[in-house]
Amino acid sequence: MMYYVVTGAAGFIGANLVKALNDRGITDIIAVDDLSRGDKFANLVDCEIADYLDKGAFLEALEAGGFDGELSAILHEGACSDTTETDGRYVMDNNYRYSRALLDFCIADEVPFIYASSAAVYGRGTTFREARECEAPLNVYGYSKFLFDQLVRRRWNEFTAQVVGLRYFNVYGEREQHKARMASVAFHFFHQYRTAGSVALFEGSGGYGNGEQRRDFVSVEDIVGINLFFLDRPDRSGIFNAGTGTAQSFNDVAVTAVNACRKAQNAAPLTLADMQRQGIVRYIAFPTELKNKYQSYTQADVSALHGAGYTAPFLAVEEGVTRYCERLLERNPA
Numbered sequence: 001m002m003y004y005v006v007t008g009a010a011g012f013i014g015a016n017l018v019k020a021l022n023d024r025g026i027t028d029i030i031a032v033d034d035l036s037r038g039d040k041f042a043n044l045v046d047c048e049i050a051d052y053l054d055k056g057a058f059l060e061a062l063e064a065g066g067f068d069g070e071l072s073a074i075l076h077e078g079a080c081s082d083t084t085e086t087d088g089r090y091v092m093d094n095n096y097r098y099s100r101a102l103l104d105f106c107i108a109d110e111v112p113f114i115y116a117s118s119a120a121v122y123g124r125g126t127t128f129r130e131a132r133e134c135e136a137p138l139n140v141y142g143y144s145k146f147l148f149d150q151l152v153r154r155r156w157n158e159f160t161a162q163v164v165g166l167r168y169f170n171v172y173g174e175r176e177q178h179k180a181r182m183a184s185v186a187f188h189f190f191h192q193y194r195t196a197g198s199v200a201l202f203e204g205s206g207g208y209g210n211g212e213q214r215r216d217f218v219s220v221e222d223i224v225g226i227n228l229f230f231l232d233r234p235d236r237s238g239i240f241n242a243g244t245g246t247a248q249s250f251n252d253v254a255v256t257a258v259n260a261c262r263k264a265q266n267a268a269p270l271t272l273a274d275m276q277r278q279g280i281v282r283y284i285a286f287p288t289e290l291k292n293k294y295q296s297y298t299q300a301d302v303s304a305l306h307g308a309g310y311t312a313p314f315l316a317v318e319e320g321v322t323r324y325c326e327r328l329l330e331r332n333p334a
Contacts, residue, residue: 003050003071007032007058007078007102012176013116013168013223014077015043019175020224022048032058032078043175055098062105069109073162073231076102076115080141082182083120084289088140095144100151103163107155112162112234114227119169119216119243119298121146124206128216129301130167130239138293149239162234166226169243169300173220173324185250186217186321189257190328193280199254203283206296210283211251213296216243219320222312229310236308243300244314252317254281260325264333 004021008014009031018029027048034055035041044052053061055078061067080094099115106113120142121135122128137143149165172184179187189199201211208214226242251272258280259269275281286294315323 001028001070003028003030003067005030005032005058005067005071005074007055007074007076007098008116009033009049009052009077010035010040010043011077011081012043012173012179013171013220014075015047015175016173016220016224017075017077017227018044018047018049020228030058034078037178040178043178059098059101062101067105067109071109071111073112073114073234074102074106075227075231076113079116080144081179083139083141085141091140091144092147095141096148096151099148103152103155106163107158107160110160112164112231114162114164114166114230115148117149117165117167117239118142118145119167119241119295119300121149121167122295122298124295126297127301128241128243128299130241130304138295152239159237162230163237164230165239166223166230166242167239167300168223169216169218169241169298171218171220171223172321173223174327175220184217185253186257186324187328189254190261190325193258193261194332198280198282199258200282200284201250201254202286205286205291205294208249208296211254211281212249214247214249214299215295216245216247216298216300217253217317217320218243218300219315219324221320221323222314225312226305226310229312230308233309238304238308240305240308241300241302242305243298243302244316245300245302246314246316247297247299248317251281253321256318256321257325260322261329264326264329 010033029049031049031052080091123136123138127134137146172186176183192199204210
């Protein structure tokens with residue numbers, strides 16, 4: 001029997017990928033994760049898998065030849081995703097060494113390998129193109145992703161099967177509740193408004209006004225779509241941006257999340273100016289610890305992604321965040 005491996009399977013994007021494979025009728029899935037934080041199990045309750053392995057046990061089995069000739073593909077989402085983590089040894093072990101071990105196996109066993117990179121590799125740059133001259137990470141998380149991408153580039157001629165790196169921009173959507181402070185701003189704005197009746201955004205930074213910092217906010221639905229696109233096309237390899245190609249402001253996300261909640265209360269939608277006047281959208285001081293470590297603007301250059309043949313439309317914030325909030329409301333109607 002052949003298996004698909006999803007690492008980080010109980011995490012945000014990993015669990016969405018497991019569910020998407022299930023929706024295709026695929027259940028021969030080995031879910032790999034580290035459940036030291038056990039609450040992540042909830043992401044897999046409605047999923048069907050063949051087996052669960054702790055990350056350490058999985059690596060031991062790989063090295064012992066336990067999966068030789070048995071894997072259809074590895075979808076590698078497992079990582080330390082905390083961009084503020086300062087323990088560099090921990091980050092590098094989880095994000096670089098772990099990924100390197102999987103790459104070695106996939107080259108040796110001719111297994112397609114699709115892995116999560118990050119827009120954090122670009123740092124405070126203003127050009128987000130998959131090129132070395134655009135890459136200057138601001139923290140050890142970004143560096144760990146950058147370094148693995150560099151390894152992939154150096155080893156390109158060794159590959160025996162597909163290798164795809166996806167540089168995720170600001171992903172939001174279902175199954176991220178366990179991420180706490182690292183969850184998306186859409187998640188936080190939704191819960192802030194539901195509990196306090198207001199949302200808090202950062203004051204201006206990087207030349208942008210209050211709440212006007214701009215990111216490429218991309219729905220996890222689109223991220224899953226990109227992963228499956230490449231899974232279905234094992235002849236296509238490369239490092240690709242995974243974003244919408246359009247930057248939108250944090251204010252846009254806040255207005256959309258608030259109005260989705262208001263609609264559920266049969267209340268009329270409000271403009272940003274309305275929300276500012278009523279104190280629904282308010283601004284807090286920019287954190288000193290994030291100065292010189294914060295991306296005030298990101299916008300994926302999706303030319304390479306389109307060049308690989310991916311042409312599906314992306315969800316704009318107004319549609320994607322609304323849909324996300326509606327699903328959160330379905331589960332938490334009170």
